[in-house]
Amino acid sequence: MKPLLLLDVVGLTPQLVGEHTPNLARMASEGFLAPLGTVLPAVTCSAQATMLTGLLPRGHGIVGNGWYFRDVSEVALWRQSNRLVQGEKVWEKARARDPRFTCAKLFWWYNMYSTADWSVTPRPIYPADGRKIPGIYTHPPELRAYLDAELGAFPLFQFWGPGAGLPSSDWIARAARLVIEKHRPTLALVYLPHLDYDLQRFGPRFPALGNRLREIDAVAGRLIDFARGIGMEAAVVSEYGITAASSSISINRVLRREGLLSVQETLGWELLDAGASRAFAVSDHQVAHVYVRDPRDVPPVRRLLEGVEGIDIVLDRSGQAAFGLDHERSGELVAVAQRERWFDYYYWLDPSRAPDFAPTVDIHRKPGYDPAELFLDPQKRFLRLRILTKLLRKLLGFRYLMDVIPTTSELVRGTHGRLPDRAEEGPVLISSTRKTQVARLEMAELSRWILSTVFD
Numbered sequence: 001m002k003p004l005l006l007l008d009v010v011g012l013t014p015q016l017v018g019e020h021t022p023n024l025a026r027m028a029s030e031g032f033l034a035p036l037g038t039v040l041p042a043v044t045c046s047a048q049a050t051m052l053t054g055l056l057p058r059g060h061g062i063v064g065n066g067w068y069f070r071d072v073s074e075v076a077l078w079r080q081s082n083r084l085v086q087g088e089k090v091w092e093k094a095r096a097r098d099p100r101f102t103c104a105k106l107f108w109w110y111n112m113y114s115t116a117d118w119s120v121t122p123r124p125i126y127p128a129d130g131r132k133i134p135g136i137y138t139h140p141p142e143l144r145a146y147l148d149a150e151l152g153a154f155p156l157f158q159f160w161g162p163g164a165g166l167p168s169s170d171w172i173a174r175a176a177r178l179v180i181e182k183h184r185p186t187l188a189l190v191y192l193p194h195l196d197y198d199l200q201r202f203g204p205r206f207p208a209l210g211n212r213l214r215e216i217d218a219v220a221g222r223l224i225d226f227a228r229g230i231g232m233e234a235a236v237v238s239e240y241g242i243t244a245a246s247s248s249i250s251i252n253r254v255l256r257r258e259g260l261l262s263v264q265e266t267l268g269w270e271l272l273d274a275g276a277s278r279a280f281a282v283s284d285h286q287v288a289h290v291y292v293r294d295p296r297d298v299p300p301v302r303r304l305l306e307g308v309e310g311i312d313i314v315l316d317r318s319g320q321a322a323f324g325l326d327h328e329r330s331g332e333l334v335a336v337a338q339r340e341r342w343f344d345y346y347y348w349l350d351p352s353r354a355p356d357f358a359p360t361v362d363i364h365r366k367p368g369y370d371p372a373e374l375f376l377d378p379q380k381r382f383l384r385l386r387i388l389t390k391l392l393r394k395l396l397g398f399r400y401l402m403d404v405i406p407t408t409s410e411l412v413r414g415t416h417g418r419l420p421d422r423a424e425e426g427p428v429l430i431s432s433t434r435k436t437q438v439a440r441l442e443m444a445e446l447s448r449w450i451l452s453t454v455f456d
Contacts, residue, residue, distance in 0.1 A: 001098060001454050005180070005188045005227040005234045007220055008108065010044070011196035013241040015424040020213035023221025024236060024430055031431040035423035037442035038240055040323040040336070041287035042417050045078075045109050047239035047427070047443060052108070052189075053087040054447040056324025061086040062110075063330045064284040065369060068291045073275030075282055075367040080121060080137070082114035090447040091116055091187060094454060101454075104183060106176050107191035112137055116189075118179055120147065124156055130399045132156075146182075147175050159193070161361040162376045162405065166215050169194035173223045180227065186454060188227070192220060199242035201374050203413035228432060233453060236430040237446065240416040243425065246340040248409035249310040251281045251288050252347035252368075258304060260297070261347060269355045270348050272367050281335070283343035283368035286417030289331030290314075298332050305333065310341040312418070342415040345370060351407065359403035371415070377406040 009024075014035055017024050039050045039057060041064050049055075049062035057063045062085055066077025082089075091103035092115055104118040105111055111121035116139070123137035134156035138144040147154075151174055159168040169192040176190040195216045198206065224234045252272070255261040260279040263270040274280055274291070279301050281288040290305065292298050298316065305314045313319070315334040320326040325334060337343060345368025348354050357365045361373045376383055383404060393400040420426035429441055429449075436453045 001101065001186055002456065003184070003186050003188075003227075003232040004450065004454050005176075005190065005224065005232050006450065007223065007234070007236045008048070008189070008191045009195060009216060009220060009236050009238055010191070010193045011199045011240070011242050012216075012236065012238040012428055013425055014428045016213060017428065017430065020210045021217040023217050023224060027224060027234065027236070027432050028430050031433050032437040033431075034429045034438050035440045036237060036427040036429040036446070037440065037444075038419065038427050039443055040325055040419055041284060042240040042419060042426075043285055043287070044239055048109050049085050050443045051237065051446045052090050053085065054090070054444050055087045056444055057330075058321070058324045058327045059087050061327050061329055063325060063327050064282065064287065064289060066282060066284070067289055067329045068274060068282055068331070070291075075272075075274055076364070077282075077284075077366070077369065078109075078363050080110060080112040080123070082110040082112060085110050089115065090450050093447070094187065094451060097451075097455065101187070102183070102185045103187045103189070104176075104179050104185040105189045106179060107172050107193075108189045109191075112139075114139075117185060118143060118183055120144075120175060120179070122154060122156060122159055131394060143179070147178065150178055151175060160363065161373055164193075164197040164374060166194050166219070169216060169219050173219045176223060177226055180230075180232075184230075187450065188232075190223065192216060194219070196242070197374060200371050200412065200414040203244045204242050205244075206413070224432070234432040235453070236428070238427040240427055241420055241425045242414040242416050243420075244340050245342055245412050245415040247310070248342050248344040248412070249308065249337060250346050251283060251290070251305070251308070251311075251335060251343050252345065253349060254304070254308055255279050255281065255290075255301075256347055256349065260301065263347065265353075267356075268353070270353045271355055272347050274367065280347070281343065281345075281368070282331070283345040284417065285369055285371075285415055286337040286342045288335045288337075288343040288368075290333040290335055292332040295332075302333055305335050310338055312336050312338045336418050337415075339418070339421065340415075342371075342412070342417065344368070344372075344409045346407070346409075354407055356401060356403070358407045359405050360401065361405060371412045372406045372409060375406055375411045376404055378411075379406065380404065
């Protein structure tokens, strides 16, 4: 077996590999670079599940970064149990070939209770007083204490939110080196998210893009050089490319105005009442799963959405089948936005009725993805002073509400989720070896490519 380091550099595309990424460009010249096909929706959880199972969403069940759990009438995004991923994983297939095969899964998603030998994933601690404390979950449990002692606490607030940036990717890369040094896994899966943040904030051609590329190239390059120095092959993949975003589509407000979406009034704000709604959407970048309670409502809801400006296509079950998205977790309808449009999750019609979590970083209570969490609200005066005051309350043990992000979508300049129009705008595969070279690889073929690289 030939050990393999597989880096997921989120947001990287073939057209971004060049003068600002000397380490990745050098690896491509020594091995190869090929476009990597993606899946619908082209989002983190669906893409990673496809890479690691060789199945489309109809097979592995990860129809987005979250979905509506019909049995409990709740929307849940960013769950972490690997038991949600259906199908055999690549390390399970490899272990069946050779029981000596081992896998370290570092910050790839669905990383709790998997059958990987070592795993590390972000897992904040939420005390009863409302605080959010950075933390990680590891298997085996003692790995957490080891990484904390060697590296300090995981920089959670640089992993997502207005402060998201390089420190999180750098911490993950250093943790990966420690795990590889200590355990020598046959396959090391490592997730480096830093490039994605500013691409979503500012779009695919912002002035500081070269700096962001050099930063992630340096982090990846150090880990690649270390891995190759101990006899591993190295490969880089990505999940999607970022396209420019002009404005969002408030699909839930459309449904609410038609009397299809229900809310509950609570303490002066409104909460989406998914179980009582005739139709509502789980917005996820450029794709929205629309859940329609009564089958008789599906045709009129489809006609309604097809007439909404900014929506490209609306897929019923037969339309979903053409994209491999026809799974029971999918909405009765799936809406796909036009190229420069995306779906926000907003459902309130009166801004004063927005829920208290709307202006906070809260990825679990929002019934949809919110890229506005990458920004501080420019409309709030003396914002830095307000943040310092809230942090002081936190240090003193008082409850506080970190309501500092915008509840409108105008600042977002980059998006993804629909299939790319051109290969150079989509994901990429870079390999240090030419032995398994391909001109192009579909995402569902990556697990087979990994096996051929390891067992060649």
